[in-house]
Amino acid sequence: MIQTVGYAASSSSSDLLPFAFERNAAGPFEVEIAVTHCGVCHSDIHQARNEWYNTLYPCVPGHEIVGRVTRTGSQVSRHAVGDTVGVGCMIESCGHCQPCTHGEQNYCSGPNSWLATYNGPVIPAVKARDRQNTYGRENTFGGYSSTLVVHEAFVLKIPAALAPELAAPILCAGVTTYAPLKHWGVKAGDQVGIVGFGGLGDMAAKIARAMGAEVTLFTSTPEKLRAAARMEAHAVLESDRATMQSLAGRFDFMLSTIPQAHDVNPFIDLLKRDATLVVVGALDRLPPVNNQALAFGRKSVAGSMIGNLAETQEVLDFCAKHAIGPQIEIIPMQQINEAFAKVVLGDVRFRFVIDMKSLAEPEPGR
């Protein structure tokens, strides 16, 4: 067993606090990773606060994880001790279903779907066919911790050209936006609209630009307009009705990264005929969609869920090649609760990344 320290929420209303636990030592196909950095995703907050009504406690969030391999199981061939590696939202999938055998682990249709880096299987035993838990693990503890043990197939290689603290958010924010941009065929010259300018919006805009698209960011925060200009994207305040109207029918593709339910109708109007708005930020019920607006342009509203393993490696390599990465603020683990509060307020430019060295530091006042 590996003595591990992390930060956990013990209930939906509790702060994250230090939490000691054990992880199983690496099996034959697993690698042990000393976590060096972990990004702070809005999902971490949703999960810690039970906003999806499925949280298992204690809850150790974190699925934008970078670290160094410290030990490998006897059969591990892809990674070696000392490698800088990454772990995203998934740490296992059934491996046998149609999506898994087609490399789409993120759409695993096994009895428990994929095993999430934190909070256990996407479909827990209580909701699974025959109430089974094929992973044998009810809960899982994420990257807000000193150590991780993961099957080598779910461990990504961090390109040397990417600083580890910049690589971390690419493992969720990056791939969650890259995968739909690629799947829906965004190409050079396209007009792409990115709705919401937080951690996902920041990565989405940079990736779409690197694909050759002309990017327009939509934000509700006037202070973010300048940041958009710095990344050579157009930026529009959602409340600016005249500009919104002038953009009707402009976009070949739109991606909404807003992390909660929101009205998508104003953005449907901005799509070209036959174009799609993909909502990746919200795992909620979207307010009523005007089907007349969809029908009169044969438009679509779609969802997309993170990305598969190949896409995750691809986006890491893509970011390294194009020298793009998230804009981040590095924090020590001890500031996580303040960071959560700021993320909820949108008061972060644009991703907090925890420097895990801080875990070894003494707790102030404890």
Add this chain to the structure above:
Amino acid sequence: MIQTVGYAASSSSSDLLPFAFERNAAGPFEVEIAVTHCGVCHSDIHQARNEWYNTLYPCVPGHEIVGRVTRTGSQVSRHAVGDTVGVGCMIESCGHCQPCTHGEQNYCSGPNSWLATYNGPVIPAVKARDRQNTYGRENTFGGYSSTLVVHEAFVLKIPAALAPELAAPILCAGVTTYAPLKHWGVKAGDQVGIVGFGGLGDMAAKIARAMGAEVTLFTSTPEKLRAAARMEAHAVLESDRATMQSLAGRFDFMLSTIPQAHDVNPFIDLLKRDATLVVVGALDRLPPVNNQALAFGRKSVAGSMIGNLAETQEVLDFCAKHAIGPQIEIIPMQQINEAFAKVVLGDVRFRFVIDMKSLAEPEPGR
């Protein structure tokens, strides 16, 4: 001028009553048509009753029109006197926009969009850019009338193998379902779900079967299950939860023909990964869509609006070739108000078609 008799609603609460009006004689590119049959579409009721809040009165509905050419303008080359022809939902479009120049008249992005067979331009002057009316016609009168005068390009050829009364509903119910089935690439061996089993559902199921798909119809009306069996389609009661659950993830494509806002979430669950539910019946705000269900299968909800002229001719020829057509009940014009009431109750198998000969008969009791 051509003396015309029709049936019109004079307000949202009035019955349709006989209405005499004049049509302009055919211009150089127009044909005059003696209407022989007109289908009764749920849209006729929505429009007559102002359920889309845009009705111009008097309102003469009818956009599933078949008749005989009685006169042609001097420049008409496509149709000849005596031809059996059809007119669907559109009688003109701008002709210059990107969709029009690509043959997608039904998505005309001109200042007033397309000119509807009844109720005038889709975008009326009061809502148009610069408040213009490029068609010079505020209102238009549909096929619940003795005569129609239409530009030859918007007049379809009725194949000899199709009885005129069966051809009529194909001009709206047929093409509205054929166009998305074709656009989303339904092919032999696909599992196709058709939601709602009225006039559109009847045509959708027959067309999808003729394309080689295996069809399942979803209805809320137990009495319709037998009708589905007759057309060699599976049929499921929407309220049958066990069957609904057993169909999770089954369908390559689903088409909802329900003519008003309805919960699409139960049907999203039945889609395969990457599959699309297209809503053609409802021009309303759809109740909240569960984006989690979309995201976990990269699924889409889309809209589609009738079909273009080429698709309308195609579906007529397709139905003739495959010897399929709507199941209809023929009524005289004088029974239109009873027919409307029955359509609203779903008490029709499956399309009323007005025999326009009846227009010449004396009004009972008048």
